[in-house]
Amino acid sequence: MEKGKGQDEEPEENREKAGKQKAAEGKGPGFPGTSPRRNPAHPLSPSGAALHVHDFSITSPDWLVKNATYRPHCYFCFTRRGTPQFRFAHPTTPTPKPAECPQWVLLEKFRKGLRNVSEFDNSLLRNLTLMTENPHVTYADQDAIWAKFETIFFVLGGLVSYAPVFRDYLSQGLEEFYQDNVLYLEIRASLHPVYELDGTIYSQEWLVRTYEEVAHNFAKTHPGFIGIKLIFSDHRIKNESLIKKSIQTAMDLRVKFPGIVAGFDLVGREDTGYTLYDYREALMIPASRGVHLPYFFHAGETDWEGTSVDRNLLDAVILNSTRIGHGFALSKHPAVLAEAWKKDIPIEVCPISNQVLKLVSDLRNHPAAVMMAAGYPMVISSDDPAAFGARGLSYDFYEAFMGIGGMSADLRTLKQLAINSIRYSTLSETKKKSAMETWEERWQKFVAGLARGPR
Numbered sequence: 001m002e003k004g005k006g007q008d009e010e011p012e013e014n015r016e017k018a019g020k021q022k023a024a025e026g027k028g029p030g031f032p033g034t035s036p037r038r039n040p041a042h043p044l045s046p047s048g049a050a051l052h053v054h055d056f057s058i059t060s061p062d063w064l065v066k067n068a069t070y071r072p073h074c075y076f077c078f079t080r081r082g083t084p085q086f087r088f089a090h091p092t093t094p095t096p097k098p099a100e101c102p103q104w105v106l107l108e109k110f111r112k113g114l115r116n117v118s119e120f121d122n123s124l125l126r127n128l129t130l131m132t133e134n135p136h137v138t139y140a141d142q143d144a145i146w147a148k149f150e151t152i153f154f155v156l157g158g159l160v161s162y163a164p165v166f167r168d169y170l171s172q173g174l175e176e177f178y179q180d181n182v183l184y185l186e187i188r189a190s191l192h193p194v195y196e197l198d199g200t201i202y203s204q205e206w207l208v209r210t211y212e213e214v215a216h217n218f219a220k221t222h223p224g225f226i227g228i229k230l231i232f233s234d235h236r237i238k239n240e241s242l243i244k245k246s247i248q249t250a251m252d253l254r255v256k257f258p259g260i261v262a263g264f265d266l267v268g269r270e271d272t273g274y275t276l277y278d279y280r281e282a283l284m285i286p287a288s289r290g291v292h293l294p295y296f297f298h299a300g301e302t303d304w305e306g307t308s309v310d311r312n313l314l315d316a317v318i319l320n321s322t323r324i325g326h327g328f329a330l331s332k333h334p335a336v337l338a339e340a341w342k343k344d345i346p347i348e349v350c351p352i353s354n355q356v357l358k359l360v361s362d363l364r365n366h367p368a369a370v371m372m373a374a375g376y377p378m379v380i381s382s383d384d385p386a387a388f389g390a391r392g393l394s395y396d397f398y399e400a401f402m403g404i405g406g407m408s409a410d411l412r413t414l415k416q417l418a419i420n421s422i423r424y425s426t427l428s429e430t431k432k433k434s435a436m437e438t439w440e441e442r443w444q445k446f447v448a449g450l451a452r453g454p455r
Contacts, residue, residue, distance in 0.1 A: 068169070186426065326347065
């Protein structure tokens with residue numbers, strides 16, 4: 001990513017203008033921040049593709065509270081720990097009742113008895129994000145913030161897994177990314193069971209078809225939108241026998257839906273989950289059967305060195321991971337880095353995620369800063385923007401530009417990162433060419449707008 005290494009030239013006057021803006025903002029109060037609460041200061045550059053985002057965190061929690069929880073037949077309860085759970089049901093209350101819930105309450109009826117509905121809605125919102133006034137106090141360490149982070153998905157489950165909400169949630173998420181100048185997404189999808197009011201539970205095949213249909217319909221009304229692909233993912237807290245079943249599911253789905261299912265990944269906190277080596281027998285199943293199942297492993301999402309966890313990077317490279325999620329610890333392993341570079345395996349850098357989840361406090365010290373300067377292949381993505389109080393991709397592009405890129409990063413840096421997102425996607429070569437043409441047209445308009453200056 002170093003200047004002069006494959007980056008296309010931009011007019012000198014445009015680079016100087018962007019550089020002056022960056023220098024001014026870099027001296028402002030609160031930079032570099034530890035919270036993504038500010039809006040990106042620059043016009044939205046065409047970011048290309050978001051290659052590392054998770055299914056249940058692509059849509060703003062505001063939409064969920066104001067839309068999903070106001071739908072008919074939405075029940076909720078608070079667990080003994082004060083965490084809400086949701087479930088849609090009709091004509092009876094949800095069954096069975098979770099052990100941790102004293103009773104299900106119809107939200108519509110409950111709100112009618114409140115004096116301050118806004119305050120109640122805000123309390124729901126606080127359960128769907130990591131946003132807090134004083135994160136250093138609220139989340140004293142990684143254990144504390146990961147506990148809250150994983151609880152968010154527990155809360156989301158009953159809402160997003162209701163079939164009508166699921167469809168609209170996905171469509172709204174695509175809208176938010178599209179408005180953020182993102183034209184293509186590769187989504188880590190758990191394919192969590194989706195249900196109807198009458199208790200019907202849909203299959204994983206139904207889920208994949210629904211993703212496909214929603215994206216297809218979205219593209220009809222959104223010019224330039226390229227589409228989505230899914231990276232089927234399972235949680236690394238599960239035992240190997242369950243992961244073997246998921247590997248088989250991934251292979252089956254790839255055969256039935258080759259146009260949308262891109263491969264397989266393992267998600268969840270690396271420091272407390274099973275390693276790739278622990279799953280070695282399961283992960284070797286496709287190769288032993290002569291089946292090509294692309295992997296997109298989270299690896300090296302840790303600030304420790306010399307543990308079994310950061311050795312996930314070595315196994316990810318040995319298993320020919322198409323991309324590496326985060327790769328935060330990669331710079332600590334020169335031999336692995338060299339081999340990954342030789343294989344042209346990019347890392348998916350998620351700046352805000354790494355900052356919020358306490359891997360790095362100052363993004364100028366992010367390991368990706370050294371790797372970007374050296375020219376190592378990387379893409380920028382947003383991981384779980386909804387949980388972090390962000391939207392789309394521009395927040396992370398802004399942080400990468402201002403912090404990781406240093407003072408020397410300019411328009412060429414933004415351009416190369418966007419190009420990388422298309423180059424390292426799983427689109428076919430024909431679709432990559434088409435996507436690049438669409439992106440290039442938008443990029444030229446963006447640069448022309450910068451040259452004109454504010455109106």
